[in-house]
Amino acid sequence: MTLENIKLDIDFVRSQFPAFKDPLSKDWSFFENAGGSYVPKNVIDKLTEFMTSTKVQPYAEYPMSKIAGENMDKATHLFAKMINAKSNEILIGGSTSINLYVLSNALKHIINPGDEVIVTNQDHEANISPWRRLKEYGANIIEWKFNSDDHELKISDLKKLINSKTKILAVTHCSNIVGSVNNLKEISDLAHKNNIIVIGDGVSYAPHGFPNVKELDVDFYTFSLYKTYGPHLALLYGKEEVLRNLPNQNHEFLKGQYPYTINPGGPNHEELVSLIGIYEYFDNLYNHHFKDKDKDTIEKIKKINNLIASHEEYLANPILDYLYSRDDLFLIGKNRISNKNRAPTISFYSNIKSSKEISHTLNQHNIATRNDNFYAWRCLNALGVDTTDGVIRISMTHYNTIDEVNHLIKILDTKI
Numbered sequence: 001m002t003l004e005n006i007k008l009d010i011d012f013v014r015s016q017f018p019a020f021k022d023p024l025s026k027d028w029s030f031f032e033n034a035g036g037s038y039v040p041k042n043v044i045d046k047l048t049e050f051m052t053s054t055k056v057q058p059y060a061e062y063p064m065s066k067i068a069g070e071n072m073d074k075a076t077h078l079f080a081k082m083i084n085a086k087s088n089e090i091l092i093g094g095s096t097s098i099n100l101y102v103l104s105n106a107l108k109h110i111i112n113p114g115d116e117v118i119v120t121n122q123d124h125e126a127n128i129s130p131w132r133r134l135k136e137y138g139a140n141i142i143e144w145k146f147n148s149d150d151h152e153l154k155i156s157d158l159k160k161l162i163n164s165k166t167k168i169l170a171v172t173h174c175s176n177i178v179g180s181v182n183n184l185k186e187i188s189d190l191a192h193k194n195n196i197i198v199i200g201d202g203v204s205y206a207p208h209g210f211p212n213v214k215e216l217d218v219d220f221y222t223f224s225l226y227k228t229y230g231p232h233l234a235l236l237y238g239k240e241e242v243l244r245n246l247p248n249q250n251h252e253f254l255k256g257q258y259p260y261t262i263n264p265g266g267p268n269h270e271e272l273v274s275l276i277g278i279y280e281y282f283d284n285l286y287n288h289h290f291k292d293k294d295k296d297t298i299e300k301i302k303k304i305n306n307l308i309a310s311h312e313e314y315l316a317n318p319i320l321d322y323l324y325s326r327d328d329l330f331l332i333g334k335n336r337i338s339n340k341n342r343a344p345t346i347s348f349y350s351n352i353k354s355s356k357e358i359s360h361t362l363n364q365h366n367i368a369t370r371n372d373n374f375y376a377w378r379c380l381n382a383l384g385v386d387t388t389d390g391v392i393r394i395s396m397t398h399y400n401t402i403d404e405v406n407h408l409i410k411i412l413d414t415k416i
């Protein structure tokens with residue numbers, strides 16, 4: 001299925017990322033994007049600009065400080081627009097793991113002994129451990145297990161787990177191993193009918209299209225900005241009416257000043273400002289491909305998302321087809337992407353060779369990837385995969401090319 005008639009101009013895309021010209025990285029096919037993506041030059045420029053002329057404590061009256069503060073606000077404002085949130089509904093923290101850890105501390109007050117918290121075994125541990133810890137406050141932890149045949153989380157199974165005691169549901173929008181996109185909107189609707197707070201992990205989803213958090217209707221949503229073409233930071237969205245009532249996790253005198261109430265220490269200033277570069281990159285991408293310049297940000301993001309999804313589908317399906325055709329390699333998750341039902345994050349393992357051996361061979365042929373459990377060790381355990389050797393993960397984004405895909409398939413076919 002073609003999601004968008006206009007094709008992504010891959011040469012334009014790659015011209016925006018200095019890594020493709022850098023002597024160290026230029027000859028490598030980079031397939032480890034789910035671990036962290038390259039950054040466009042706009043991000044590097046914003047970071048350099050901040051460090052050169054405004055690297056002072058922000059929000060004072062003198063110009064360097066005033067501009068530093070204005071740019072921090074601008075970055076927050078632009079990012080909020082990109083995901084259809086309000087500026088006071090997002091915070092930028094050090095990582096998704098830390099953001100969720102702080103959030104779980106803030107939410108523990110809603111737990112009474114005997115209440116239930118649902119976590120999955122498909123998620124990265126960052127969206128499991130903080131919620132499992134609520135056991136210390138009397139919560140019973142209920143696991144929503146993925147189906148062993150197709151590795152999918154079934155909403156019919158979730159329905160059986162929900163009851164009047166369920167308070168929190170933590171679920172991934174897209175697993176960093178299985179790759180399937182879970183229907184977060186349907187999950188949220190079901191949860192809200194039962195007064196359950198939903199925390200969606202969008203870390204493996206957002207690099208393939210920024211979410212519209214209002215459409216998803218989640219209470220909280222998080223993703224790591226270092227995987228969406230930015231520096232090592234992470235964004236946490238919280239619905240204002242929920243965020244407003246969370247107990248303060250920051251300095252006492254900041255009580256009531258959400259979202260800072262759940263952002264102790266605040267953001268890294270220079271990296272926050274560099275996020276303007278991600279907005280600019282996406283804006284450039286839009287302007288390069290589409291004529292109608294008057295669209296608002298969310299409309300532009302929607303069109304770019306379709307453009308990217310179409311390209312990623314074109315790249316991923318040949319790899320999925322190839323892996324699926326091999327009797328000795330086990331592909332995890334769906335063997336076809338269509339209509340954004342899967343991310344191009346493709347995990348597999350062999351019944352003959354170790355994942356480490358396979359990864360090593362791929363590295364020897366300039367294919368950057370690795371074997372690991374990628375902190376989704378409950379998922380790997382449930383799949384019966386050794387969590388030390390792990391799986392090999394081929395993860396792409398919109399800047400990967402069909403030549404890289406063909407090279408990968410050739411090496412898999414001749415050397416693995």
Ligand SMILES: Cc1ncc(COP(=O)(O)O)c(C=O)c1O
Nearest residue numbers: 095096097124126176203204224
């Ligand atoms: C799906 C998923 N969730 C959460 C995380 C944790 O993100 P962070 O490294 O920002 O803590 C990761 C990191 O790989 C991930 O892939």
